[in-house]
Amino acid sequence: MSAPDAAPATGAPNSATLSPGLVPILRVEHLSMRFGGLVAINNFSFTAGRGDITALIGPNGAGKTTVFNCITGFYKPSEGRIALQFGDPGVWEELEALTERGTRSAVRGDGTLFLLERMPDYLVTQKARVARTFQNIRLFQGMTVLENLLVAQHNTLMWASGFTALGALGLPSYARAERAAIEKARYWLDKIGLTERADHPAGELPYGGQRRLEIARAMCTDPVLLCLDEPAAGLNPNESAELGRYLHAIRDEHATSILLIEHDMTVVMEISDHVVVLDHGQKIADGTPEEICNDPKVIAAYLGVEEDEVDPTLGETR
Amino acid sequence: MAQEASRPASRVDLVRALREAAITALIAFGMFLPLIGFNTVQNIHNELVLETRWPLLAALVGIITVGRFIHALLIAPWLQRRAMRPRQQNPVVAAWRARFGRWVIPFALGFAVVYPPLALSVVGFQGAVKWIDNFGVQILIYVMLGWGLNIVVGLAGLLDLGYVAFYAVGAYSYALLAKTFGLSFWLLLPLAGCLAAFWGILLGFPVLRLRGDYLAIVTLAFGEIIRLVLINWVPVTNGYAGISSIPRPSFFGIPFNASDEGFAARMGLEFSPIYRTIFLYYVILGLALVTAAITLRLRRLPIGRAWEALREDEIACRSLGINTTNTKLTAFAMGAMFAGFAGSFFAARQGFISPESFTFMESAVIVAIVVLGGMGSLLGVAIAAIIMIGGTEIMRELDFLKLVFGNDFDPTQYRMLLFGFAMVLIMVWKPRGLIATREPSALLTDYPRASVPIGSRTDPAEPPLARGHHP
Numbered sequence: 014m015s016a017p018d019a020a021p022a023t024g025a026p027n028s029a030t031l032s033p034g035l036v037p038i039l040r041v042e043h044l045s046m047r048f049g050g051l052v053a054i055n056n057f058s059f060t061a062g063r064g065d066i067t068a069l070i071g072p073n074g075a076g077k078t079t080v081f082n083c084i085t086g087f088y089k090p091s092e093g094r095i096a097l098q099f100g101d102p103g104v105w106e107e108l109e110a111l112t113e114r115g116t117r118s119a120v121r122g123d124g125t126l127f128l129l130e131r132m133p134d135y136l137v138t139q140k141a142r143v144a145r146t147f148q149n150i151r152l153f154q155g156m157t158v159l160e161n162l163l164v165a166q167h168n169t170l171m172w173a174s175g176f177t178a179l180g181a182l183g184l185p186s187y188a189r190a191e192r193a194a195i196e197k198a199r200y201w202l203d204k205i206g207l208t209e210r211a212d213h214p215a216g217e218l219p220y221g222g223q224r225r226l227e228i229a230r231a232m233c234t235d236p237v238l239l240c241l242d243e244p245a246a247g248l249n250p251n252e253s254a255e256l257g258r259y260l261h262a263i264r265d266e267h268a269t270s271i272l273l274i275e276h277d278m279t280v281v282m283e284i285s286d287h288v289v290v291l292d293h294g295q296k297i298a299d300g301t302p303e304e305i306c307n308d309p310k311v312i313a314a315y316l317g318v319e320e321d322e323v324d325p326t327l328g329e330t331r
Numbered sequence: 332m333a334q335e336a337s338r339p340a341s342r343v344d345l346v347r348a349l350r351e352a353a354i355t356a357l358i359a360f361g362m363f364l365p366l367i368g369f370n371t372v373q374n375i376h377n378e379l380v381l382e383t384r385w386p387l388l389a390a391l392v393g394i395i396t397v398g399r400f401i402h403a404l405l406i407a408p409w410l411q412r413r414a415m416r417p418r419q420q421n422p423v424v425a426a427w428r429a430r431f432g433r434w435v436i437p438f439a440l441g442f443a444v445v446y447p448p449l450a451l452s453v454v455g456f457q458g459a460v461k462w463i464d465n466f467g468v469q470i471l472i473y474v475m476l477g478w479g480l481n482i483v484v485g486l487a488g489l490l491d492l493g494y495v496a497f498y499a500v501g502a503y504s505y506a507l508l509a510k511t512f513g514l515s516f517w518l519l520l521p522l523a524g525c526l527a528a529f530w531g532i533l534l535g536f537p538v539l540r541l542r543g544d545y546l547a548i549v550t551l552a553f554g555e556i557i558r559l560v561l562i563n564w565v566p567v568t569n570g571y572a573g574i575s576s577i578p579r580p581s582f583f584g585i586p587f588n589a590s591d592e593g594f595a596a597r598m599g600l601e602f603s604p605i606y607r608t609i610f611l612y613y614v615i616l617g618l619a620l621v622t623a624a625i626t627l628r629l630r631r632l633p634i635g636r637a638w639e640a641l642r643e644d645e646i647a648c649r650s651l652g653i654n655t656t657n658t659k660l661t662a663f664a665m666g667a668m669f670a671g672f673a674g675s676f677f678a679a680r681q682g683f684i685s686p687e688s689f690t691f692m693e694s695a696v697i698v699a700i701v702v703l704g705g706m707g708s709l710l711g712v713a714i715a716a717i718i719m720i721g722g723t724e725i726m727r728e729l730d731f732l733k734l735v736f737g738n739d740f741d742p743t744q745y746r747m748l749l750f751g752f753a754m755v756l757i758m759v760w761k762p763r764g765l766i767a768t769r770e771p772s773a774l775l776t777d778y779p780r781a782s783v784p785i786g787s788r789t790d791p792a793e794p795p796l797a798r799g800h801h802p
Contacts, residue, residue, distance in 0.1 A: 168653070
């Protein structure tokens with residue numbers, strides 16, 4: 014699907030459109046998710062811009078993780094459309110035709126458009142190049158840090174190993190691909206400062222290291238959209254600040270757009286370009302961090318009553 | 332000095348130990364009174380009469396009480412003292428352990444290769460058949476089955492309680508095709524493996540969306556279905572009576588018999604059934620080693636890593652774009668294939684198969700071998716197979732026990748008890764199996780850094796996250 018070192022390759026065509034908010038990478042329209050009688054998300058729409066860091070915030074139980082699960086294919090939404098595009102943005106014009114046609118993707122030039130709600134979870138990552146992390150870290154605890162990053166490159170390596178057959182024979186082409194995969198893992202290990210611990214089990218890393226490794230592992234799948242579910246949960250202020258720099262570096266150097274759920278308002282205000290607020294499964298606000306900060310509806314949702322001051326750490330109870 | 336210090340404490344210890352022993356005695360009495368103290372017997376008038384067994388009850392309660400007393404007074408304080416003491420590694424012991432770790436596999440392989448001649452020279456032609464067949468071949472079949480199931484349970488983490496079904500598919504495939512079409516063992520061996528793998532995929536498609544306990548139950552049911560089909564499809568499988576006079580494997584076309592064309596005659600040897608046994612031994616040794624080699628190779632390939640990742644966290648696998656259904660299916664098919672190989676070997680070695688050989692008990696034994704050995708460890712599984720199967724075979728040899736327990740005593744009847752004890756002991760002593768350490772499939776240190784200019788790796792303006800974690 015993609016060359017082992019696709020990060021710089023995708024960087025070049027996307028760098029022209031890096032100015033935030035011009036072209037959407039993800040469009041969620043009229044998304045609803047019902048579990049039996051419970052309406053978790055109700056007619057929710059938002060757009061994430063290419064090259065933006067979009068934050069999805071809201072009180073506990075607002076449905077943020079459900080939105081993530083719908084985008085990444087873990088849930089099939091009850092209603093709505095989730096469209097993702099990369100490459101030539103002209104392909105957005107195909108959206109209605111694609112929806113009518115009932116297929117998963119449309120191609121125009123080097124642009125591809127996907128309807129994520131029609132795809133199973135693993136294809137959302139494999140084909141549509143959406144990667145995600147989890148609220149409660151899901152590393153392969155017993156495997157080493159390096160192996161975690163190699164598993165993330167599974168599809169590239171499977172292709173290179175001729176679906177195991179060529180790799181089992183030990184052909185040089187596979188050895189080269191494996192070498193490239195290791196180098197890519199090393200690049201990320203250097204970036205997150207875990208090179209020294211590459212051969213230790215991932216479960217033995219300190220909490221902050223596990224969070225960083227999970228993000229690096231997601232990045233090893235060469236995503237165009239990285240979905241982070243509470244990346245700053247459990248980090249101290251110092252680590253949160255570092256996380257912000259790390260996410261900016263990812264966005265700037267790899268042309269990966271970021272969508273994140275976050276409770277820590279200082280992190281949200283500092284790093285995000287665009288904030289969407291969800292409450293009881295419905296969108297109550299959408300705008301720049303400054304606008305959101307002063308939105309009375311948001312303040313009400315967070316505090317339950319109208320107050321002058323919003324406690325920035327509120328909602329961090331999970 | 333130590334005695335002086337411990338004297339006042341020892342009285343407290345004694346009182347406490349006595350109290351614990353008394354409590355234990357009460358519990359034991361309460362439990363054993365209905366279970367052991369009373370016994371219902373049918374007398375000659377077909378009436379149920381209640382018998383009491385007070386001496387037996389007293390003996391059991393006594394043993395337990397004394398045991399608990401000794402434990403509370405001596406063993407528990409000793410364990411506590413040992414836990415308090417700082418653990419110092421004796422360098423000599425550590426060096427020996429490392430040396431053992433390095434040499435154990437070559438030594439075990441060497442021993443496995445020279446085992447038949449060794450047995451021949453030690454116990455002679457008459458006795459060696461038993462040692463090579465009952466111990467060597469029997470254990471190696473289970474080593475191979477354990478290694479095959481290790482792919483499914485140990486690597487991919489799919490609890491398969493119906494593994495014996497694929498063993499049965501392999502055995503019946505060989506038996507039926509060899510008898511009906513007269514095809515040779517060497518042709519049917521891969522074919523039986525393929526058929527078993529095919530059945531593995533067929534079973535896998537509907538059930539692999541299940542996880543954990545649910546998968547275990549469905550695979551258990553599948554094992555029973557195969558066995559019931561073998562019993563009831565009489566026209567093909569001959570039901571309970573089984574299939575007999577299955578063609579035996581030949582030595583590259585030379586049969587092992589007493590004729591002039593036979594192996595012994597051609598080689599200028601005197602005829603003896605032991606040649607076939609030795610040949611079978613090397614065949615199963617080779618098959619087992621092929622299983623191990625393929626497993627080791629696959630572990631270092633993306634598919635093997637995906638299996639292990641699947642065991643660790645299936646949801647994370649899906650989030651990384653791994654098609655978990657296909658990955659599980661390959662693990663299932665691969666495990667089933669090795670069971671098929673083992674099954675066709677089993678049929679060729681026995682010359683007779685019936686559904687009796689493929690009961691749930693067999694699956695349980697193979698799962699026990701994998702779990703006891705340590706999930707994923709080939710060496711651990713091999714050791715567990717030797718203990719489990721070798722232990723069972725050894726029990727046949729313990730005739731002297733009849734002198735102790737009387738002539739009706741059959742040690743093999745206590746096989747399950749042995750299994751149970753071994754399981755409990757190993758799970759207490761080593762909860763993750765005999766060998767719980769996992770070899771990483773790739774080490775960064777094996778790949779030295781390509782010569783890249785240092786400046787290009789780390790940008791001073793953007794320090795890598797959490798540099799503080801580095802010493």
